[in-house]
Amino acid sequence: MTRHTLMLRAAPPLRVDARALSPAALCAMRREEVLRLPLPQGRESVPLGECFDVASDLDDAPPRLRFEGDLSRFDxxxxxxxxxxxxxxxxxxxxxxxxxxxxxxxxxxxxxxxxxxxxxxxxxxxxxxxxxxxxxxxxxxxxxxxxxxxxxxxxxxxxxxxxxxxxxxxxxxxxxxxxxxxxxxxxxxxxxxxxxxxxxxxxxxxxxxxxxxxxxxxxxxxxxxxxxxxxxxxxxxxxxxxxxxxxxxxxxxxxxxxxxxxxxxxxxxxxxx
CATH class of the missing domain: 2.160.20.60 (Glutamate synthase, alpha subunit, C-terminal domain)
Known part of the structure; x- marks a missing residue:
């Protein structure tokens, strides 16, 4: 199990649908897969790596995600x-x-x-x-x-x-x-x-x-x-x-x-x- 910390780079220009960012899903992925995860933004999608820096480490604990930054535009x-x-x-x-x-x-x-x-x-x-x-x-x-x-x-x-x-x-x-x-x-x-x-x-x-x-x-x-x-x-x-x-x-x-x-x-x- 991989534990991820997602650090916001900058506020996105449009609102972002963040429903795909679940601990069970992301903690089963490697860091490279997380960075490529598409996030709906307006009529299109953007790779997660354009919005966040991701720090990852292995952990045997239950799935856990940590977000840092102002996510006011993430719904x-x-x-x-x-x-x-x-x-x-x-x-x-x-x-x-x-x-x-x-x-x-x-x-x-x-x-x-x-x-x-x-x-x-x-x-x-x-x-x-x-x-x-x-x-x-x-x-x-x-x-x-x-x-x-x-x-x-x-x-x-x-x-x-x-x-x-x-x-x-x-x-x-x-x-x-x-x-x-x-x-x-x-x-x-x-x-x-x-x-x-x-x-x-x-x-x-x-x-x-x-x-x-x-x-x-x-x-x-x-x-x-x-x-x-x-x-x-x-x-x-x-x-x-x-x-x-x-x-x-x-x-x-x-x-x-x-x-x-x-x-x-x-x-x-x-x-x-």
């Missing part, structure tokens, strides 16, 4: 990832981790729109911000994220976790408008503030507001049943993400249910002072 990186690890020391473009089902994808910078879109498994961690529709559905699709874990250390844009069906989304910063809209199932935890219309059209699932207390909309109602055991388990699970979530097991919550406008039975957990 679809980690799409379909099933095994192995991708490390990116820089920012990335759209559709990061698109439909990934396993493995681990770590980004030290920020990502654009559709990060973790249609994600089915694995772990996607972004140290910076993400754009709109993270953990959401592909355009025209009915299902958003259906498994795995998405962790964002910065802020998230609009429509985070739209139509999400399963999995865990943790955002340490703020979230934009329509957070967890049309949520079907899964857990979404926000450490900062959120924009307008949070929980709009929720069917089921759990939204944890660990930051600034926000009054739920009028289509949610308070629930007075004892949720102590459920909250103890959920809080302990979220505490491992650190930051504001670390203190959750010591906090009390108010439980709301909705969105009643769509006969929803979602759970909205708001921390009490």
């Amino acid at each position: 679809g990186l980690g799409a379909g990832l099933a095994l192995g690890t991708i490390e990116v020391h820089g920012s990335v473009g759209d559709q990061l981790g698109l439909a990934m089902s396993g493995g681990e994808l770590q980004v030290e910078g920020s990502a654009r729109d559709l990060a973790g879109c249609a994600m089915r498994g694995g772990r996607l961690e972004i140290r910076g911000d993400v754009g709109d529709f993270a953990a959401g559905a592909l355009p025209g699709a009915m299902d958003g994220m259906t498994g795995g874990t998405l962790v964002v250390h910065g802020r998230a844009g609009a429509r985070l976790a739209d139509r999400m069906r399963r999995g865990t989304v943790v955002v340490h910063g703020d979230a934009g408008d329509f957070l967890a809209s049309r949520l079907v199932a899964g857990t979404v935890a926000i450490g900062g503030r959120c924009g307008a219309h949070a929980g709009w059209g929720m069917r089921r699932g759990t939204l944890v507001m660990a930051g600034e207390a926000l009054q739920p909309p009028g289509t949610f109602v308070p629930v007075h049943a004892d949720a102590g055991v459920f909250w103890a388990l959920l809080a302990r699970d979220l505490a491992r993400f650190g930051g504001r979530f670390e203190a959750l097991p010591r906090r009390a919550i108010a439980l709301w249910a909705g969105d009643l406008a769509v006969q929803g039975r979602g759970e909205w957990l708001v921390l009490l002072d």
Whole structure:
């Protein structure tokens, strides 16, 4: 198995489709083969060697790719990832981790729109911000994220976790408008503030507001049943993400249910002072 480090030479003039850059595929290639790998750019393709310098060495560890540089014009990186690890020391473009089902994808910078879109498994961690529709559905699709874990250390844009069906989304910063809209199932935890219309059209699932207390909309109602055991388990699970979530097991919550406008039975957990 060959381990490769790809160092960006210069930002390409057009956007590049990076879906072919998977650890399982590239780590089975020799350096010379990697340099010749075609990358779609606009209507044509360019050899990978025109965009990157490649350093390679033999390694018996699981497949791992390392990228260095600003990859903001590279879209679809980690799409379909099933095994192995991708490390990116820089920012990335759209559709990061698109439909990934396993493995681990770590980004030290920020990502654009559709990060973790249609994600089915694995772990996607972004140290910076993400754009709109993270953990959401592909355009025209009915299902958003259906498994795995998405962790964002910065802020998230609009429509985070739209139509999400399963999995865990943790955002340490703020979230934009329509957070967890049309949520079907899964857990979404926000450490900062959120924009307008949070929980709009929720069917089921759990939204944890660990930051600034926000009054739920009028289509949610308070629930007075004892949720102590459920909250103890959920809080302990979220505490491992650190930051504001670390203190959750010591906090009390108010439980709301909705969105009643769509006969929803979602759970909205708001921390009490």
